[in-house]
Amino acid sequence: MSAAVIKYYRGMGRWEPNARGRLEQAAMELFIERGFEHTTVAEIAKRAGLTERTFFRYFADKREVLFAGAGTLQEFFVSTVASAPDSAAPIDAVAAALEAAGALLQERREGARQRQAVIAAHAELRERELIKLASLASALAGALRRRGVTEPAASLAAEAGIAVFRIAFERWISETSQPDLPQLIRESLDELKAVTAGK
């Protein structure tokens, strides 16, 4: 974007450099300092050096700051499953998607830990997280069906995949060492394979 265009958008109040990222960081700081329920949108905007109007261009409400990334994760899962080789078994297509998402999250462990701490402290946010996970499983099953996987295999592979992801994720954020999320995902999937094989 040219400097003139940037100046134009700034003049219109329609563009701020990295507004989304600044709002996310400000929100997380305030959720941790004051608690989710004692933080207002006005305070988040102020901390980010932006207006409330700018906040609402990016997020419907303060809760959505925590869940806006879910859509990105879902698209990432779906496109990775779609691009798996035709010869890949359903569980391998799912494993590829989980590991790729794990590699993406690996870079953001501190943010993920903070987000999880805020969610764990509020029943309303835990419920929203369950809904998000159910949507992820549903999207993943849809991506498998588009590869020709029939039901109930598509839904079972997707649900099992999300369970593996969630359990690996919990281990990743709770361990004090710096564990590798894609590695934990592989281990959890191997464990699921052993468990379902009756071991």
Add this chain to the structure above:
Amino acid sequence: MSAAVIKYYRGMGRWEPNARGRLEQAAMELFIERGFEHTTVAEIAKRAGLTERTFFRYFADKREVLFAGAGTLQEFFVSTVASAPDSAAPIDAVAAALEAAGALLQERREGARQRQAVIAAHAELRERELIKLASLASALAGALRRRGVTEPAASLAAEAGIAVFRIAFERWISETSQPDLPQLIRESLDELKAVTAGK
């Protein structure tokens, strides 16, 4: 209970024959006739020939009429897992619990279908159902840990088990023939085993 005692309790307004069952049936009829959101506790009590006060002795609110059975199902899962032979692999203990619960539900297909139709029509109830399933998985994992199963195997077996149960349940209530729920559970579990084995 002697006739005199029954009369005493009736006089005290503390006992009504099968009050719980009558309230459940009245609530389901009204939810289907008028919709969940247009049904009041007063109407449920009236249809059941009971007072609102009696309603609140059994249920906290009208939503709980739909979810009160979840606690029973959970206890049933947990006790079946606990009583599985010591030699049973974790997935077999889970399978025994799912099939036993399936046999129990098999007798109540029409009620289960009606309940599911009401839940499917309301986002708030679908969320509550997700929370119930997450609690079931968590209780099942706890029962496995008490058998000496370590983590993450306990949580993975429990989550996979609940996914199998949910998917078999959906097939059971959506099929027009009179399918056998325990049989559908066995088939779904076999399908999960095939999927995780990379088939």
